[in-house]
Amino acid sequence: MQIPQHTMTQGLIFSIEEFAINDGPGIRKTVFLKGCPLRCAWCHNPEGLFGGPQIMHGRDGDELCGRFVRSTELAASLLKDSDFYTMSNGGVTFTGGEPTMQSDFLIEVLEMLKGKVHTALETSGFCPEPVFRRIVGLTDFVLFDIKAVNPEVHKRYTGVDNALILKNLDNLIRSGKPFVVRIPLIPGVNDSLEAMEQVHELIMDAPGLQRVEILRYHKTAGAKYPKVDMEYNPPFDTDAEPQIHNIFENSIVL
């Protein structure tokens, strides 16, 4: 596809990881897009929250976190490696932050990759519905995060209401697209049997559901906060052992 350079959108990314092994099928390259509308209390990538470049204190001194990249440039670099990832039936995963926040950019990149390399999207689902449907339509695989079905719990621990998220979950299910549901398991927040049953209820009949991935909370989540001059004060007991109610037919605890 020939698109004049100057019409292409720039995106802001804060990391690209090779040999990502927990972000979808096969070996993947994961692109982290900067900026997120949620403020989850357990977030382990605080440098992905703010939607602009920022200073990050590192071992070798301060560095700028976040770099702008044109969609054409990113797509070209991803396609350069695509053969390698295809060998393991892997591909490219977009995560963040919340990747759909930079929807114009993401859509352009996905359009350029379509049919050439397997793509996956990891999303909170917090995104206008038409945009979400468009992006899902361009993606081969979705990793959909569900933090809490209970609206109050969701609002309290992520800062946003989950109505839109649940609508997009429904949009995803209706699309028939293969997807996994990811549940960050936070002790005392969303680890009760009831909370799991609520998730189960929503997804049990989804034709595209591949499996449920339960991600255990790690205390190391707080490690990067001082590097971006943020404080880490999660309003839950980080030392508590979470309950594990693995009620899903096909699931894995990571």
Added chain:
Amino acid sequence: MMTERISSLKDYFFDGKHHTVRRTPQMLGLDTLAVSFSEQNLPASMRASMMLEAMLDAERAVIFDGEQIVATRTITSVPSIFTEGEWKKIKESHYLHENGMLSNISPNFGAILEEGLESRKQRFMDRAASADAEGKLFVSSVVKSIEALQKFIQKYESCAVGMGKHDLAQVLHNIRAEGAGTFHEALQLLRFVHYGLWASGCYHNTLGRFDQYMYPYYKRDIDAGRLSRDEAYELLQSFFLSCNKDSDLYPGMQQGDNGQSMVLGGRDRSGRSLFNELSGMCLEASYDLNLIDPKINLRVDSGTPLEVFKLGARLTERGLGFPQYDNDDVVIPGLMRLGYDEEDAYDYVVAACWEFIIPGKAMDIVNIGALSLAAVVSESVDKLGSFSSFNEYYDWLEQDIRRRCVELSKQFGNLYVVPAPLYSAFMDGTLERARDITVGGKYNNFGIHGTGIATAVDSLSAIKKYVFEQKSITVDELQAALDANFEGYEDIYRKLRFEAPKMGRDDDYADSLATKLLNSFAKGLEGLTNERGGIFRAGTGTAMYYISHAASLKATPDGRKAGEVLPANYSPSMFLRHNGPVSVMKSFAKPELDHAINGGPLTIELDDTIFRNEENLEKLAMLIRSYVILGGHQLQLNTLKKEDLLDAKVHPENHRNLIVRVWGWSGYFVELDECYQDHVINRIKYSI
């Protein structure tokens, strides 16, 4: 799984309880033999067989509780057959490789297991009639050596009888004369043959294609219903265990550097995979035992099933630093390109570390020398001012490499290797030639390691980009900065170290220079021959040179300061800001590695968190397979547990079991010299 028998034997040996049976050669009067040999003016070949005979006569038969595969060294070292004065004279007129003893080749184990010692001995005896004087001497030394080994086996048989171990006694009785009839006999005979090589002072004694030559015995026993898989597995573990009980006595640069490498899998000329049930059991046994020997190599190719890579990846999790993967797609054509016959190339095995050799046939000295490519580039900086373009400079550099190769090739003249009659008995062609293997075999090639490849390539990249293309650093500035070890040249230092193109980031700018440099290295050695008519093989290993070559190297144009070490083997710079293993693999697979096929793996450190679940194991297997498909020639993966290593330096007593891969071998971390410990710890920063 380990049975009770295996696990208690493992503990027994690991705790060194069997060391109580050890004696020194001095205690047995063996240390004075050289003097008496010298007084009698005996030829070396005869001395070698007499020394082996004396050693094995003085050895005791010791059978530990529960042992199924016996033979333990009780004498701590093998005395020299020459007096100090004689050694001095030999050194005056000869080139000696390392300590002068035969090392780092691979016998034809399969043939001796099949034929048996008595028949082999007989054939050598029969050869005497038609041999010349030197041949007669050689043949009689071989016969004497085999007899000594047979007597030694008999001693064990009597011991077994005395202890009422009749099954074991029967095995020992059979293999003293005959070829192996069962899996147990094959393992026990192999143990004695291997033991004999060590007892004759030869070292870096490899184990070759164990799964291939051992499989027929396994299969026959299983098919006949004589042996269950579990029984066979226990015997296999017993054999593996036996490789560990004396290994602290084996000579090497550091403890663990003993060359007991074993090669599994591979394919034949029709493309058929040779990975069999026993190959899988070997990987499993190594996983279960979690010991440094034998060191496993897995021959793979682009068609190897993912399942095989998964078995390998599972063993990688142990952190033993093996299996090492060798890619048949690259190695076989590479060896053929060097002049190895097709059937021999297909039969390749791995020497002590990573060098490719032909079992039974090659008297190659694969680690005879090294060329520091980092030094070649470093020393060229003084000349930079006389060139107007990079190409002009590089043409000169290529000639300089050639000049150095020619010079290097002349250093190994009048080579002398102490005769090895017992080893010769297990090599092909020695009978027909009636000559010791140490004077030459079918192949007599020498291998030269190319060290500091990434440092050299990164330096060339920086020179090309900043001096010749951008002209942003002048020759004078670069020279001054390097002379000052970058003191006062902070900007240049950062630019060279962090911004310049580097090998390992999938950047064609640097990687194309790697291709160029490796080709120049191979070309530099092309056409050169040694005094035995062999050729010189270019390789990508470093051995211990990554420490010594770095010590004499000043600051380099890649932003490396004086004193900073070189990467081990064929690996990215120690301070590369890498994107991840995919870029590293892609970069390192780009050069035409079949042109520089002496051996030397891409080495990647893994963080042990990768092994959190079965799924990740499969992805690691996919990663390894991808490297093989890309055309990488050899791969070594090390799993590092950072906290353990750091703590082990402070509290070695708590980490006696901690195993790391050093350069081409695995050893116990706490037994290593500090410079090697630090190199390993340094590599963690770059793990994935």
